[in-house]
Amino acid sequence: MGAMHVLTGILIFLATVAAMEGVAYGAHRWIMHGPGWFLHKSHHRPRTGFWEANDLYFVIFAAPSISLLVGGTYLGWHPATIWIGAGIAAYGAIYLGFHDIIVHRRVPSRYLPKSRYMKRIVSAHRLHHAVETKEGTVSFGFLIAPKPEELKAELKRRGNAGVRAPREMA
Numbered sequence: 001m002g003a004m005h006v007l008t009g010i011l012i013f014l015a016t017v018a019a020m021e022g023v024a025y026g027a028h029r030w031i032m033h034g035p036g037w038f039l040h041k042s043h044h045r046p047r048t049g050f051w052e053a054n055d056l057y058f059v060i061f062a063a064p065s066i067s068l069l070v071g072g073t074y075l076g077w078h079p080a081t082i083w084i085g086a087g088i089a090a091y092g093a094i095y096l097g098f099h100d101i102i103v104h105r106r107v108p109s110r111y112l113p114k115s116r117y118m119k120r121i122v123s124a125h126r127l128h129h130a131v132e133t134k135e136g137t138v139s140f141g142f143l144i145a146p147k148p149e150e151l152k153a154e155l156k157r158r159g160n161a162g163v164r165a166p167r168e169m170a
Contacts, residue, residue: 004079012080016087017094021143024095029140032057037134044132050106058092065089095142099125123148127155132164 032040036057043054068085071077100106102113103125113119124138124145131137136158138151155163 004083009079009083012083013087013090016084017091020088020091021141024091025141027061028142033134033137033140041134044129058096062089062092065092099142120147121145124151127151130155130163136163 032054039053039056041054042052065085065088068077068081068088072079072082072085098121101109102111102118103122113122121142125142127148128137128139128151136155138154139145
C-alpha cells in the first residue's frame with residue numbers, strides 16, 4: 001500500500017473528530033441509556049470514589065482507536081486507518097478534558113466557563129445529569145448541545161420524570 005498525502009490524512013483526521021460527536025451521541029443515547037445502563041448508571045449517581053463503573057466506557061471506546069492505529073502502523077492496513085484512529089483518540093482527549101475535567105471536575109481545575117459556548121455545553125450536561133434514571137433525560141451529545149432553555153422546557157414537558165430531588169441544606 002502506498003503512502004497517503006499528508007493533507008488528505010489531516011482532512012480524514014478532522015472529519016473523524018467531527019464525526020465522533022455523532023458517534024458519541026448515538027452511543028450515549030442508545031447504548032449507555034439502553035442496554036449499557038448497568039455501567040452508565042454509576043455516572044448518574046453521586047460518586048463514592050475516584051472511579052465509577054462508567055469509566056469502563058473509556059476503555060471500550062479506546063479499543064477501536066488503538067486497533068486502527070496498530071493496524072495502520074504495524075499490520076499493513078490502509079494508511080487512512082492511522083488518521084481515523086488518531087481522530088478517534090483526539091476526540092477522546094477533547095471529551096476527557098471537557099467532560100471529566102471541566103464539567104465533572106474529577107481533576108482539580110480553576111477553569112470557569114466564560115464563553116457562551118462553554119457555558120452552554122456545561123449547562124446542557126448538568127441538565128442531562130439532573131435525571132437519575134435511564135429514561136427521560138435530555139442532551140446526549142457533548143460538544144454540540146441544545147440551549148439550556150430548550151432542555152429545561154423539555155424536562156418540564158415530561159413532568160420532570162426522573163429528575164433528582166433537590167438536596168436539603170443542613
